[in-house]
Amino acid sequence: MSDSVTPKKVKQPQFILMVEDVNKTFDGFKAISNLNFYMDKGELRTIIGPNGAGKSTFLDLITGRTRPDSGHILYGEEDHDLTKLREYAINRLGVARKFQTPSVYDDHTVFDNLLLSLPESRGVFSSIVFRLNSEASDRIDDILKTIRLADSQKTMAGNLSHGQKQWLEIGMLLAQRPKLLLVDEPAAGMSDEETERTGELLLSLEGKHSIIVIEHDMEFVRQIARKVTVLHQGSVLKEGTMDQVQSDPTVAEVYLGRNHTTTAA
């Protein structure tokens, strides 16, 4: 799928995300340290790393939730500096984020959860006069099919199973028409079957969107991984294919050697 995109990149190298010399310290703890990270358009990138490696902080920095102490995060064709924008503005540029714990609107129906994620009419007054048209309605129906929740569209999101909530949140990201998807531990708390289906879902999005997946579950990483980045103590330890990363002795030492058995179990 990504093959159709790759040739274009070779002719005109273009990064969707460039993270350069970023540092972030929390109360003396260096969460991110001289981090450099480049990602191609259309790429599916998996980020792994032991606890405290700075994976979630990395996403917080991209989405504007925290500001770096120094460095730049440039995004998109126009090289917007995300370190200077607020969360909603970053999101409107096409950066969508899925949180680690599923965060959906429990008191709204599945349909309304997706409706609220549509990128039109997100201002105070435009949301008052907003009327659902057939085009938007069709889009929601499409997404409902993609995330396999078409039969539950009138269910309150709070009544969904954990796995369904995770999918709904992925659906909510898709409804935002994102260019860059940031997915934090999508398989957490899922059954094996659900995990596999989540992997298929992410793979099917590859190429249409650029995706960063943060994951702990090594089985799952093996299923989806194309290019893997290993974070350790707030900077990139190793980048490459899953095999390259796994055979690297330093990676094995800081991460796989210590945690492999427990996470794969």
Place this chain on the structure above:
Amino acid sequence: MNRSQILPPRRELIAIVVFAILTVLIMPWMHSTGAIAGHKLELYGKYLCYASLAVSLNLLWGYTGLLCLGQCLFFALGGYAFGMHLMLKIGIDPVYKSPLPDFMDFQGYNKLPLHWVPFDSFPFAAAAAICVPALVALIFGFLVFRSRITGVYFAIITQALTYAAWILFLRNEFTFGGNNGFTKFNTILGAPVNAPGTERTLFILSALLLVGVVLLCTVLTRTRFGKVQKAIRDSENRVRFSGYCTENFKLFIFTLSAAIAGIAGALYVPQAGIINPDVMKPVESLEVVVWVAVGGRATVWGPVIGALAVNMLKSWATVAFPDYWLIILGGVFLLVVLFLPGGLTSLVAKLIELKKSRFPTAGSPPSVNPAEPETAAAS
């Protein structure tokens, strides 16, 4: 969300129309025939203003999750703004023989302070009753929401705001009558304040305000805006990361809610015949929270029912057991929180459910659940 989904269901419209006929037509008519005494109508008029105040808090707390513990400040600001006009229309007072409000004579003023001058105009005072509370909310809200103050911190800071305002208004040199506030009103637009016709007009206006805000609430909660409100309440981060500037939404709701409270206050003052800083005491705003909780949060009629029920109870209890009112109020609040978290409006739903489970075959009881927020899927 086409037109039919924005318009409230017929059942809700009927309830609003029935309520409107009762309060705008029947009760004033009964007053004109003498079936309702003047002081009773004034009392009910005050209740209606309280109910509008409760609806304004429900917009903030019930639907958006912003617990404001200073809602009475906006009510008082509206009341003071309109009270200033009433003070200037008292005329020459018999003691000081001057057109100034008597507290100014008493404090030795010989001319009207500059900021009082425009309040001689009725339209200006009426506009100020809406705009002053709205402006205070806009400025305060801008600072608070920009700093991401939420939850219990928002509650505390709004309580501090009303407390600070209370202390400020208590001071004579603040030119708003100190602890006595404004009273002894005489005329509104040339009509005597206590004339039956004025009483009726004020009552009808209070009723129209309440019907208006209830209708607004019903419609607003069904729009995408209303859904965003509830989403902010349940998961603000998700909303923020879905491209909404949640600060703007909260600021709009806060300002709107303050404006509604201000109008309610302006209508309350001529019917109560007095406004003083005690309205801004933190305990007054806490009472509004109790009304909403007792009636049912995030429901259209909950705050109205809660405000009317608690105030009727208050009118009775402060006569029967004057020393125990706050204990009774606290008791009612505890009972509701412990045993009826959905408030009085959820009682109806519970009874229907009970009837259903007891007599599953006896007809089909209406499946409507008035306590359930409107979430009909737009499909």
